[in-house]
Amino acid sequence: MILGHGKGVKNNMWTYDRQLQYPINIKRRDPKLAKVIISQYGGPDGELGASLRYLSQKFGMPDKKSKAILNDIGTEELAHLEMVGTIVHQLTDGATAKELEEAGLADYYTDHGWGVYPQAASGFPWNAATIAVKGNPIADLTEDLAAEQKARATYEKLIDLCQNNKEVTDILKYLREREIVHFQRFGEALNGVQEKLAQKKFYMDNINQVL
Amino acid sequence: MEEENLNRNELMRKIMDYKFAINDMALFLDTHPCNENALMKHNDFVKKYQECKEKYETAYGPLSIDTEINSWEKWVYDPWPWERSEK
């Protein structure tokens, strides 16, 4: 897992901390679940998209609190990316070709073996078209709110699909709750930006200049 | 410190708990930077986290590449967090 701050010598912005954010030690292989869970690795509403969206939006964001939250949530999403990759890995690693085929993963096994590849459940490789960086604070923060809801909704679907496996659903429930918290933070950031603009009476001033 | 007699797993669990607390307080502080109460809690958790991390690293090996490392072998050959463990 990754934390963007810390003491000591660093030659890069991120330091890898040798731990997962939440414990994952899945005792029983289950490739069928991995087939859908992988969507939160490289799918349209998954953690890779979330990290890149927030970490990219931060550059053009003028509001400081929003910049901070984009940086710090973006960093946390990388830790979640690792978690989802870990779940997929532990559910499939060591399975035989036959087991994978029976789980509907013959295609995936052909292209990736036991590897973890950033793709959606459908098999589509991760696509930057699923994220937006509009360079407008309100649009970007609203996009982030939508992203968190989509991620939450996806985790709910995965919990529905994996409901007979408590080991897995415990982790998915954790990740889902993080999305709810992130939504709250992006909402607070949006409140802040809107409040600032309202104080400036920006719209009124602009209208007077135009008329 | 209550973390005196913890085994490796228990100590790692404490580290994860404190690290999580730090992270969630940090996100709150990003949108509430003036909240003294939250800041105090954050710093309390940081102290506990650092104590546990130091204790763990002394006994079991490095948790990041930016701590002093006696033997790089531990970093390379110890189990990585994403690997299934036998326990």
Added chain:
Amino acid sequence: MCNNNNNNSLPATLCYGNAYVPNQTFKNIFSPAEGLSNGTMFPELVIPYYPNQSLAEMNYLRDYNERGCR
């Protein structure tokens, strides 16, 4: 920077065309262990989920499209 302590849930002036989320105020927090287990340090942010709940919500919303202007 820290002299404007807005402790209200919502900004003083709400504008049309804007979306707002109530600001969270700091109350109690879980212990770190409880926090990790719940997915947040803040009890008021916990929204639990049970399998099939989202489908139940869909059905509920579908059933509750009332006509009439009571």
